[in-house]
Structure formats: C-alpha cells, structure tokens
Amino acid sequence: MITVQNIRKSFNKTTVLHGVNLNIKKGNIVVILGPSGSGKTTFLRCLNALELPEQGSIDFDSENPLHIDFEKKLSNKDILTLRRKCGMVFQQYHLFPHKTIIENIMEGPIFVQNRNIDIVRLEALSLLKKIGLEDKATLYPYQLSGGQQQRVGIARALAIKPELMLFDEPTSALDPELVQDVLNTMKILANEGQTMVIVTHEIQFALDVADLVVVMDKGEIVEQGTPQNIFINPQHERTRSFLTRLK
Numbered sequence: 599m600i601t602v603q604n605i606r607k608s609f610n611k612t613t614v615l616h617g618v619n620l621n622i623k624k625g626n627i628v629v630i631l632g633p634s635g636s637g638k639t640t641f642l643r644c645l646n647a648l649e650l651p652e653q654g655s656i657d658f659d660s661e662n663p664l665h666i667d668f669e670k671k672l673s674n675k676d677i678l679t680l681r682r683k684c685g686m687v688f689q690q691y692h693l694f695p696h697k698t699i700i701e702n703i704m705e706g707p708i709f710v711q712n713r714n715i716d717i718v719r720l721e722a723l724s725l726l727k728k729i730g731l732e733d734k735a736t737l738y739p740y741q742l743s744g745g746q747q748q749r750v751g752i753a754r755a756l757a758i759k760p761e762l763m764l765f766d767e768p769t770s771a772l773d774p775e776l777v778q779d780v781l782n783t784m785k786i787l788a789n790e791g792q793t794m795v796i797v798t799h800e801i802q803f804a805l806d807v808a809d810l811v812v813v814m815d816k817g818e819i820v821e822q823g824t825p826q827n828i829f830i831n832p833q834h835e836r837t838r839s840f841l842t843r844l845k
C-alpha cells in the first residue's frame with residue numbers, strides 16, 4: 599500500500615493542489631482524469647519529488663518502507679530513494695538521442711544504481727522482448743516511430759524495478775494509429791501486477807484496466823471509485839460535466 603496524504607502545492611502564490619489524499623493498493627491501476635489545468639500532472643510530479651509540495655507525505659508500506667514528509671527539508675538521499683521507487687513515463691519520451699535503444703534502457707540501472715553491466719544488459723533485453731522491440735536494441739531513437747519510442751520510455755522506467763509506475767499522458771503526443779500499441783504495453787504491465795498511476799484521457803483504457811478512477815478538478819479530488827461507478831453512475835456534478843465534455 600502506498601499512502602499519499604494532504605499534498606499541497608503552490609506556484610508563486612497560486613495553490614494548485616489543495617491537500618490531495620490517495621491510497622494506492624499494491625498491484626492496482628489508478629487512472630487520474632480531469633480537465634486541463636486541474637493539477638493532474640503536478641500531483642504526479644509531486645509523487646516522485648519532481649515538484650516539491652509545501653505540505654503532505656507519502657508512505658510506502660512495503661518490503662523497504664519509506665516515509666517522506668514534504669514539510670521537512672528532504673535530503674538528496676530521501677529524494678533518490680523515492681525516485682528509485684517511482685518510475686516515470688512522460689508525454690514526450692525524452693530518450694537520449696545519441697544512445698542506442700538498449701543503452702537508453704541500461705542508463706538508470708548502471709549510472710544511478712551502479713549495478714552489474716552484464717546482468718543489466720540481460721534484463722534490458724528481456725524488457726525489450728516484453729515491449730516487442732527486441733530487434734531494435736542497437737538502433738537509435740530517431741529510427742523508431744513515436745509509439746515505439748514511448749514503449750522504450752516505458753522499458754527505461756521499468757529498468758530500475760520501481761514499486762510504482764507513474765504515467766503522465768503517455769499517449770497524448772502520439773499519432774492516433776500509434777496509441778493502441780502503447781496502451782497494449784501498459785495492459786501487459788497491468789496484468790503482471792505492476793502498480794501504476796496513470797494520467798490519461800483514454801476512457802476505454804480506464805474502463806478496461808483501472809481498479810480505481812480518480813477525478814480531479816481545480817486542485818482537488820472531486821470523486822473516486824471503480825470505472826463503473828465513475829463512468830456509469832457518477833455522483834458529483836463536476837464529474838458529470840467533465841465526462842459530458844469528453845463525449
């Protein structure tokens with residue numbers, strides 16, 4: 599279980615997260631929906647300290663428990679430990695253009711985690727197989743389609759064996775015909791029991807795989823529940839109006 603409590607974040611004097619709470623069960627897929635500007639990306643970035651909230655905490659109640667209290671000044675070690683628990687996949691894939699696909703995947707485990715290069719290479723090959731790109735290991739990012747590059751982005755985030763995978767609109771920069779491949783890769787991870795928090799507008803995907811759908815608006819969670827609850831029987835007016843606008 600990962601417990602996120604009372605995350606409060608401001609930019610300049612504007613508060614964009616008003617004390618957000620979320621419980622993420624091990625192996626669960628949490629999909630975050632909400633209008634543009636509602637704080638979804640900021641919330642995700644707070645979870646791995648890419649943004650530092652003024653208040654709030656995150657607890658990993660796992661084999662290697664971790665308690666982060668954002669009100670206290672975090673040490674570099676705290677931030678590094680948190681980031682090793684959270685793999686992040688961005689809208690733009692941010693692959694290193696001058697490194698091959700397999701080198702991109704091996705980067706984190708070797709340079710951040712100082713792990714053995716031969717073992718890391720074997721693991722990277724197995725990740726490439728999982729995402730269906732084992733024949734692309736020695737190519738460079740520009741030689742791959744956007745969808746393939748994003749799947750490499752996913753493999754790279756997985757390479758550090760994170761407890762939690764964070765996805766920030768992973769398909770929104772892709773041409774429509776490339777979206778499904780990336781969603782299918784995410785479904786494979788979901789079936790393997792990877793815990794994930796995903797910001798996306800892909801409603802069908804949320805219906806298919808989410809254990810919990812969270813609706814954000816104006817920096818707070820207005821409603822959360824199963825996909826059936828949220829999509830078929832939304833309780834909150836702001837959820838209904840958001841869903842209507844999507845249709």
Ligand code: ADP
Nearest residue numbers: 609610614632633634635636637638639640641
């Ligand atoms: P969403 O992901 O739901 O579209 P965001 O988290 O990107 O929402 O943004 C929430 C609010 O925070 C927006 O009003 C946005 O303009 C503001 N914001 C996000 N990042 C920054 C930043 N680095 N500096 C100032 N304001 C920001």
